Amino acid sequence: MTAPERRYCFVATGYLVRDGRTLLLKHKKLGLWLPPGGHIEPGETTDAGVLREVLEETGLEAAFVTPPRAPVMRNDRVESLHEPQRVQIEEIPGHNHHIDFIYYLRAKAGAHVPDEVRETGRDAICLVEASSRNP
Numbered sequence: 138m139t140a141p142e143r144r145y146c147f148v149a150t151g152y153l154v155r156d157g158r159t160l161l162l163k164h165k166k167l168g169l170w171l172p173p174g175g176h177i178e179p180g181e182t183t184d185a186g187v188l189r190e191v192l193e194e195t196g197l198e199a200a201f202v203t204p205p206r207a208p209v210m211r212n213d214r215v216e217s218l219h220e221p222q223r224v225q226i227e228e229i230p231g232h233n234h235h236i237d238f239i240y241y242l243r244a245k246a247g248a249h250v251p252d253e254v255r256e257t258g259r260d261a262i263c264l265v266e267a268s269s270r271n272p
């Protein structure tokens with residue numbers, strides 16, 4: 138008997154970091170504090186997807202902490218994307234496995250990042266010590 142073939146989704150996660158702290162959202166369904174992120178949409182790059190997810194879920198415009206490295210092959214048909222901090226496969230019960238591109242981001246200048254737990258329309262949002270999972 139062979140194992141069922143895995144199916145994958147591509148997702149991106151953004152850790153919005155500042156002064157050793159990171160922004161987490163409390164997902165009401167799961168009851169967990171998690172960084173913002175979600176599925177990459179058709180026709181979307183991972184770079185665009187992670188910035189869109191962070192904006193949709195937090196209302197904050199974000200930018201990458203580091204610029205993309207120059208492409209290995211230089212011509213006008215090659216461009217670099219930002220390198221994720223990590224790429225991992227996550228088993229999602231009752232769903233496909235996720236290939237998760239995980240980035241460190243910073244809020245763009247002028248964005249108000251809450252220091253206290255703040256309720257948004259869908260979730261609570263908070264900056265926590267990067268080593269903590271519980272605000």
Ligand SMILES: [Zn+2]
Nearest residue numbers: 146232233235
């Ligand atoms: Zn999925």
